[in-house]
Amino acid sequence: MPKRVDHAERRTEIAEALVRVAGRHGLHTVGMRDVAAEAGVSLRLVQYYFETKEKLLLFGLQHLTERFGERVAARLKATGDTPGPRATIEALLMVALPTDEESRTFHSVLTSYAMLAVNDPALAAQPFIKDPDAAEDTVTALLRQAREAGLLRPGVDPRLEAAGLLAMSAGLGTGILVGQRSPESATAVLEHHLDRVFQGGEPRR
Amino acid sequence: MPKRVDHAERRTEIAEALVRVAGRHGLHTVGMRDVAAEAGVSLRLVQYYFETKEKLLLFGLQHLTERFGERVAARLKATGDTPGPRATIEALLMVALPTDEESRTFHSVLTSYAMLAVNDPALAAQPFIKDPDAAEDTVTALLRQAREAGLLRPGVDPRLEAAGLLAMSAGLGTGILVGQRSPESATAVLEHHLDRVFQGGEPRR
DNA sequence: TTTTTTACGGTACGAACGTACCACGAAAAT
DNA sequence: ATTTTCGTGGTACGTTCGTACCGTAAAAAA
Numbered sequence: 001m002p003k004r005v006d007h008a009e010r011r012t013e014i015a016e017a018l019v020r021v022a023g024r025h026g027l028h029t030v031g032m033r034d035v036a037a038e039a040g041v042s043l044r045l046v047q048y049y050f051e052t053k054e055k056l057l058l059f060g061l062q063h064l065t066e067r068f069g070e071r072v073a074a075r076l077k078a079t080g081d082t083p084g085p086r087a088t089i090e091a092l093l094m095v096a097l098p099t100d101e102e103s104r105t106f107h108s109v110l111t112s113y114a115m116l117a118v119n120d121p122a123l124a125a126q127p128f129i130k131d132p133d134a135a136e137d138t139v140t141a142l143l144r145q146a147r148e149a150g151l152l153r154p155g156v157d158p159r160l161e162a163a164g165l166l167a168m169s170a171g172l173g174t175g176i177l178v179g180q181r182s183p184e185s186a187t188a189v190l191e192h193h194l195d196r197v198f199q200g201g202e203p204r205r
Numbered sequence: 206m207p208k209r210v211d212h213a214e215r216r217t218e219i220a221e222a223l224v225r226v227a228g229r230h231g232l233h234t235v236g237m238r239d240v241a242a243e244a245g246v247s248l249r250l251v252q253y254y255f256e257t258k259e260k261l262l263l264f265g266l267q268h269l270t271e272r273f274g275e276r277v278a279a280r281l282k283a284t285g286d287t288p289g290p291r292a293t294i295e296a297l298l299m300v301a302l303p304t305d306e307e308s309r310t311f312h313s314v315l316t317s318y319a320m321l322a323v324n325d326p327a328l329a330a331q332p333f334i335k336d337p338d339a340a341e342d343t344v345t346a347l348l349r350q351a352r353e354a355g356l357l358r359p360g361v362d363p364r365l366e367a368a369g370l371l372a373m374s375a376g377l378g379t380g381i382l383v384g385q386r387s388p389e390s391a392t393a394v395l396e397h398h399l400d401r402v403f404q405g406g407e408p409r410r
Numbered sequence: 411t412t413t414t415t416t417a418c419g420g421t422a423c424g425a426a427c428g429t430a431c432c433a434c435g436a437a438a439a440t
Numbered sequence: 441a442t443t444t445t446c447g448t449g450g451t452a453c454g455t456t457c458g459t460a461c462c463g464t465a466a467a468a469a470a
Contacts, residue, residue, distance in 0.1 A: 003437075031428080032427080033427080041448090043449095043450090047430090048447070108323045111316070111379075112320045114382070115231070115233075116231065118313045118383065119229070153401075155400070160398075161397070161398075163386070164397065167394065171371070171375035171379075175372060175375075178319050180338075188365060192366070209468090237458065237459090249420075250418065
C-alpha cells in the first residue's frame with residue numbers, strides 16, 4: 001500500500017533515530033541495523049532513503065546542527081524579551097552546556113562527529129554549527145552593543161572575547177560530559193568570567 | 206629464540222603504534238591488525254601482550270595521558286628558568302593547543318577517547334589527564350602566587366579562573382583541530398584573556 | 411638432560427557489518 | 441486497461457573484525 005510518502009520527513013525521522021542511538025551508545029557503535037530498529041523500520045528502508053552509510057552520517061550531522069541552531073534560536077527568543085546583553089550572552093553560552101539529556105546528546109554526538117571529521121574530508125566539509133561563525137558573530141555583536149552602552153570593562157576586544165567565551169563554554173561542556181565537572185561548577189566558572197568582562201554589577205556573594 | 210623480553214617495553218611500543226594509527230586515521234578505525242602492522246609485529250603478538258582489544262585501548266589511554274603529562278612537565282621545566290607566573294601559565298595553556306603534528310594527535314586521540322568514555326564505564330573510570338585536576342591545581346597555585354605578588358587584577362578567583370582558562374584552551378584546541386580556527390588566532394584569544402586577568406603590562410598594539 | 415615456561419607465527423571461526431539483489435503489491439501514468 | 445514507478449520486505453554475499461586454537465624453537469628450571 002504505497003501511499004505517496006514525504007521523503008524529507010522520512011529522512012528526518014531516520015536521522016533522529018540515528019542521533020538517539022548515537023547518544024545512547026556512542027556514534028562509533030551505530031550501524032544501519034541499529035538505526036533501522038530505533039526508527040522502527042526495516043534495514044532496507046534505511047538503505048532506500050540513504051543509499052549509503054556515509055550519506056546517512058552526513059545527513060545526520062546536518063540535521064543535528066540544524067536542530068542545535070533551532071534550539072539556540074529558541075532560547076534566544078525566550079530571553080530576548082528581557083534583554084540586557086549579558087543575560088543574552090549568558091543564555092547563549094548555557095544552551096551549549098550539557099545539562100539535560102537532550103543537550104548531553106547534542107554535545108557528545110556533535111563532538112564525536114567533529115572527531116570523525118578530523119580524518120574524513122567529506123565530514124570536514126560540513127559545518128558543525130549552523131553557519132560556522134554565526135554564534136561568534138552574534139556574541140561579538142552583543143559585546144559591541146554592550147560596550148557602546150558602557151557596560152563593558154575597558155580593554156575588552158569584542159571579537160577575541162567572543163571567541164574565548166565560546167571556546168570556554170565548549171570546553172566546560174566536554175568537562176561535564178566526561179564527569180570532570182558538574183554543571184553547577186561550569187556555570188560558576190562562566191559567571192565568574194562574565195563578571196570580569198562586564199562592568200560593575202553584582203558583588204556576587 | 207625467546208630471549209627474555211621486557212613486557213612493559215613491548216606494551217609501550219605497541220601502545221605507541223596504536224596512538225600513531227589513531228592519529229592518522231581516527232581512533233574509531235583502528236583494529237588490532239592495524240596496530241600490529243604499525244608496530245611491525247604479528248597480530249598474535251598484540252594479542253599476546255594485550256589479551257583483548259578493550260585492554261589495549263585502556264592501556265593506550267593510560268599511556269597517552271602519561272606522555273601528555275610528561276610533555277607538559279617538560280615544557281614547564283623549560284619555561285621554569287625564566288619564571289613569572291604569567292609566562293608559566295601561558296606555556297601550560299599552549300602545550301594543550303594542537304600546533305604541530307604531535308600535539309594534534311594528542312588532542313584528537315584524547316578527545317576521541319573522551320567521547321568513547323561517555324558511554325563506556327571502563328574508560329570513564331580512567332582519567333584523561335594525569336591526576337584529573339593536576340593541571341587545574343597547578344594553574345590555581347600559579348594564580349594565587351601571582352595574586353600575592355600583586356600581578357592579578359582584583360576580583361579574580363584563582364580556582365574559577367584556572368578552570369575557565371583550561372576549558373578555554375581545550376575548546377580552542379578543538380576549534381583548531383576541526384579547522385575552525387588557526388593556531389595564531391587561538392593564541393591571540395588566550396593572550397587577550399590573560400591580559401584581562403593579569404594586572405598592567407603591555408598596551409599590546 | 412629432561413621438562414616446563416616464554417615468546418611468537420599462522421590460521422581458522424563465528425559474528426557483525428555495509429551493501430546488493432530479488433520480489434511484490436499498490437498507486438500513478440499511459 | 442496496461443504499464444511503469446514507488447515504497448517496502450527479505451535475504452544473501454563478501455569482507456572485516458576480535459578472538460581462540462594449534463604449533464614450535466629456544467631459554468630457563470628441574
